[in-house]
Structures are given as structure tokens and as C-alpha cells.
Amino acid sequence: VKENWYLLIPLLVLVYLLFSGRTPLFSGMVGVALTAIVILGSAIILKVQSFGLRCAFWIALGILCTGFFQLGIGVIFAVIAVLVVGCGLIKGGHETLTICLHALVEGARHAVPVGIACALVGIIIGVVSLTGVASTFAGYILAIGRDNLLLSLILTMITCLVLGMGIPTIPNYIITSSIAAPALLELGVPLIVSHMFVFYFGILADLTPPVALACFAAAPIAKETGFKISLWAVRIALAGFVIPFMAVYNPALMLQGDNLWMTAYMLIKTLLAVGLWGMASTGYLLRKMPLWERLLSVAAGALLVVALPLTDELGFALGIVVILQHVWRSRRAELALP
Template identity: 75%
Template sequence: SQIMPPIMGAVAFIMAETINVPFIEIAKAAMIPAVLYFSSVFWMVHLEAKRAKLSGLPKDQCPDPWAAIKLRWYLLIPLFILIGLLFSGRTPLFSGIVGLALTAIVIIGSAIILNVSSKAMRIVFWIALGVLCAGFFQLGIGVVFGVIALLVAICWFVKGGKETLTLCVHALVEGARHSVPVGIACALVGVIIGIVSLTGIASTFAGYILAVGQDNLFLSLVLTMVTCLVLGMGIPSIPNYIITSSIAAPALLDLGVPLIVSHMFVFYFGIMADLTPPVALACFAAAPIAKEKGLKISLWAIRIAIAGFIIPFMAVYDPALMLQGGGVLATVYVVLKATVAIGIWGVIFTGYLLQKLYLWERILGFIAGGSLILATPLSDEIGFCLALTFILQHAWRARKLKRLAQED
């Protein structure tokens, strides 16, 4: 969820403040890579399910999401308004305050009016509440807080109102508890940047990356990736981004990598550290649930999340993947190239498409995907030709095996 717009996570807002760009630019840059990543995960899980001959639940046993939306659609209103404010150019602080205030109004107002059976009364109530809140645009946030205070007072005299207020208090406590690490990390941003600058760590490390990058940008990226993965082992994503962005991101920027792309590069690999052995905190947290060893889960996680290791490199070599110049056609082309590469590598790391893959098929697919990822002359043409060859021959072989099985 930290990499998926429109909301993303706390790191995205810290990044916007750090590099002094609007949050919408961060969200735009993250959109295509996030869609590619989640599509890749779905694709690989689907292939693994096919390989294991798993089938889904009958439709009547699956929960109906539309029924849930129809029943509680009004709870989505604050989310849509929050997204609208963020993309209209409002600051995250302003958008967050308005979103939280509207969430409180919707929850407390629902506790009051849902006890009323008359549909007309409900409509009048929500219209009146909306008109009162509209005073915010003329009189400021005080109007919204006044509306919340009025609703809280009414809740004391409504059946189930006190229980709702108790839940709201618990939610506020949990929100404050979870915000403490974020607040501490934000407070330490300047301290960490000052330390790495005054001690010379930043300049030494950046100089080493620059020296390597003058001859080979790929090696500099690999070195930066390893640094982010090591620093991210056991460290939450927020302090991890703060440290790596102050040390590694400036070096990438000096090598000609666009500003947002360089920061997104270290951000992505800081998050991927949760899946990377030997620490892999997320995998070891999943181990008791899956009743399996954390190391085994982490090895599977790397295979399933292979797109997360590929996309940042592709974005550096072709910033159009993050909508950083190049135009519409360049973006469409790099998305097509990334989709084919990630799809092919998903197949070879799963070992199954229409049939189980032979070893030579895996090698062919690996070379095809690697050629599409590389940014060298003729590598794209070679990659597309090899990918087409891989798919056609595998489809022909699967069809032949199926026909032989039917004859037997």
C-alpha cells in the first residue's frame, strides 16, 4: 500500500517535503510502477495456482463486495474527498485534517440517523449536515469542529451513541499510537542529514558511487540497491528512506538520474528489504500464520515480488516509466516492454505457463526478459523476438501434449 497511489504511505509525504515537489507529482510517478508490480504479483499467484491445480470457491460462497458498498457507501465519502484535496494541490496536512474531520462526522452522524426509519428524514439530515459543513469554505475549520461537537452532544441521548463515541475514542488512541514513530522519524530527518553530512559519510559514499558510475551506471545502481536492502533490514521504511535518500539519492542525481526517480529508487528497495533474507521481517511475521519457516517464505516472496526488483532499474534507464519526460508514446512503449518482461520472468520463476517449463525454456525466457530490461542498442528487438519465440513454441508444445493425452 505504501507504493500505490492515490494515498500511498507516510514516506511519500516525507519525500514530497524532502525534495520540495507537490505530492501529486510523487503519486503520478508511482502509479505505473505500482500497477505493474501488483499485476505481476497477481500473475505469478495465478500461475502457481494453475501449476498446483487449485480452483476458486463457488460464487455463492464468496463475499459480495457490491452488497457491502451498497450497505455502507457513505463511509467512502471522506476517502474520495481526501483524494480530491490531495490531487487539487492542497497540502497533506490540510487534506488530512479535512479527511479526519469528515470521517468523524460520517461515523457519528450515522450512529444518530440510522436509528431513524424514515428515509425522507435521513435525506434531510444529511443535506442539512452537508450545508453546515459547507460553511468551512467561508468560516474555516472551526465550523467543522463545531458540527462534530454538536453531533457528539446528540450522541449522548441516542441509543447506541455512547458505544459509538467509545469506539471513536479508541480509534483516536490507536491513531496517536501509530503516529508516534512517524513523528519521531520526521523530527530526526534534519539530525540524520546533518550527521551524514558533517561526518563525511554522505560525500564518501556518494563519491564511491560516482566513481563506479562513470564507467558503469548499472554497477552504481546495484551498489545503491544493496545499500538500501542492508539498511532496510530491521528498520521501518520511514527512517530507512531518510537515511538512504540522504546518502545514496544525491549520488544517483549526480549521475544524471532524474530527481524523483532517484528518490523512488531508494524508496522501493528500502521497502523490498522486508522481503529480503536473512532478516525479512514481513516474511517471519507471516511464518506463524502459514506454519512454515520464515526463510522459505522469504525465498518465495522474492520470486513473487521479482517485479519490485526490476521496475526501479527500468525507470532509471527510461524515466518515462515514471512519467518523467519522453511523452505519451515513450511511456506507452516502456510500459509495453516492462509488461512483457515482467510477464515472461513471472513465468520462468514460477516454472509454469500452459505446461511445466523445461530448463532450456526457462533459460530462453530469462534471456528474453533480460534483453527487454537492458537499455542497450538492439536489446529491445532481440528481447521481443525471443519472447515471441518462447511463447509460440511453448503454446505449440502444450497443444501437442494435450492432443497426445486425448488420444491416449
């Protein structure tokens, strides 16, 4: 990481562009272009010993790349062409160009199944759109959401769990985001949050019965039935089902907004809520939990999820009390042992 940290630059820029509101297509194009520029540029300048020349090179390259926003994609192509010529003229540059060529081949090879998946999903989306299923579903969600956002979210969750059954990741996202996400957008849920909400539950379909592909794949290893494993998987992952709801009610959990303190607060709150729900679903922390402790854990976790006045304070207080008394009871039981 210390030697190749600069290779993270395209990824960081990609994430920044996505969260700043740029389209995925635009962000992906910039990320790919920056990847090529960073690899070719590093092959040239890393052979220079002077730190000052290295800094000047990267600053100049960065200034040239920013011209893309004013002059268009031609600037990027020109920069890449110059770097390719430069790599061809230096020692070891041909190896870098060969690696880039192999990367292009691998990228094209991996893009084929994605393209096939998109084509197949396009048929499904076309049928859904032409028959009016998508608009009808969105209408129902909007009608319910005007009176009860929570109920709309629950219906959307169930729909995504059904739509995601037995479908690979990329088609899963395309289907759920095209059918379920628009309704959440109309209800005022931010773009990133609404898409993550539907995608999250679309992926969770892999462990929810009756399909639960991941569980049936694990069945031969565990020497159990896939259905039984799926029930245990849902029980263990129960705490994870509440995270998207918390993100909808407070988008700061997904870095939406400028208040970093609120983001940190939401992170702490979510960790505690997930921990409490995990304790309740598994029935264990330091030792086996009695029923009343599990019920109190559920109540504390629910208070942290519900976005109402004083619920956070009550949830934090009840959750801390439950954890502290459980630790105290466990320590006392250990001391009582001979």
C-alpha cells in the same frame, strides 16, 4: 462498500494531494480533517430521508471545506466544531462522538511506537549527516550517474538492501529516503518515483540474505533453514526487482504525467516483463521449461526493461513467441499422452 462508500473520500483526496505535489504533512492533515468531517457529517445527514437535502448538505459542506485553502486551518476547526454540536443534539449522535473519541485514543496509542521509531532513526540520520556519509554517498552516485544512470540505480538498490536489513517499515523508509533518495532526485528522477524506488528495495531486504527476517520467521513453519528459504525467496521474487527500474525510466508507470495511454501501455509492458522473468526464474509455466526457453524469456524481459529504441517492439515480439510456442509444445505433449 455500497453503504459506506463515502468513507473512501478522505483516502482519495489524500492520494490526489500527494500526487499533485503537496507535502505528506499537508496531505495527511487534510486527510485526517476530512475523515472527521465525513464521519460526523454522515451521522447527521444520513438520518434525513430526502435525497435532495443530502446532496445540498454535502455540497455546502464541501464548499465550506474549500475555504481552508484561502482562510487557513481555522475553517476546518469551525466546521468540525459545528458538526460536533450537531451530533450532540441529534438522536444517536452521542454514540458517534464516543466512536470518534475512541478513534483518537487508538490513533494516539498507535502513534507512540511510530514516534519512538522516528526518534531512534533521527539519531542514525544525525550521525550519518554529521559524519558526511550521506553527502559522500550522494556525491559518488551523482558522479557515476552523469555517465551511467543504470549503474547509479544498481548501486542505490544495493545500498537500500543493506540499509533496510532488519529494520521495521517506517524507520526503513525514513533511513532510505534520507540517505539514498536525494541522489536520485539530483539525477532528475521524479520525487514519487525516487522515494518509491528506495523504499521498495528497503522492504525487499526482508527476503534477501543474509538477514532476511521474513524468511527466518518462516523457517520454523517450513522446517528449513532461513538462509535456504531466503535464496528461494529471492529466486521467486526476482521478477519484482525490475519494476522500480522500469518506473525510473518511464515514470508513467507510477501515474507521473498526463498521458493515460502511456500509463496503460507501461502497465501492460510491465506485466509481460514480470511474467517473463518469473517464468525464467522458476522454470515453469504450463510445464517445466527447458534452458533455452528460460534464456529467451530472460532476453525478452530484459528488452522490455531497457528503454532504448526498438527494444519494446523486440521484447513484445520475442515474449509472445516464447509464450505461444511453450503453449503449443505443452498442448502437443498432452495429446501425445496415452
